[in-house]
Amino acid sequence: MTETRDGAPGSAEAIDEKIRKMRLILLDRETGEDRYCTLEEAETWDWANPEYWRIVNGWQITSFDGLLHLLSLKAEKGVEEIEILQAPRFMMLSGG
Secondary structure (H helix, E strand, C coil): ECCCCCCCCCCHHHHHHHHHCCCCEEEEEEEEEEEECCHHHHHHCCCCCCHHHHEEEEEEECCHHHHHHHHHHHHHHCCCCEEEEEEEHHHHCCCC
């Protein structure tokens, strides 16, 4: 059993349920498309490609496990929606 910041116990199952219910907004800067995506879709992304970056709240996420970890931290805080900025590396480095 995990413990929340205020000391109240929280179960891993409850956090997992919050992650599954969390809305993921994909902001694709290459196509200009902003849309909701599923966790299942995010799992299929090519996480091994270093030329494509995904950023959440200023943090570069480099693996699906890393995304799940970040989502679990956000779920513990009660966050219900996350924006994922996605773009080729050169666009991020050029400020795009």
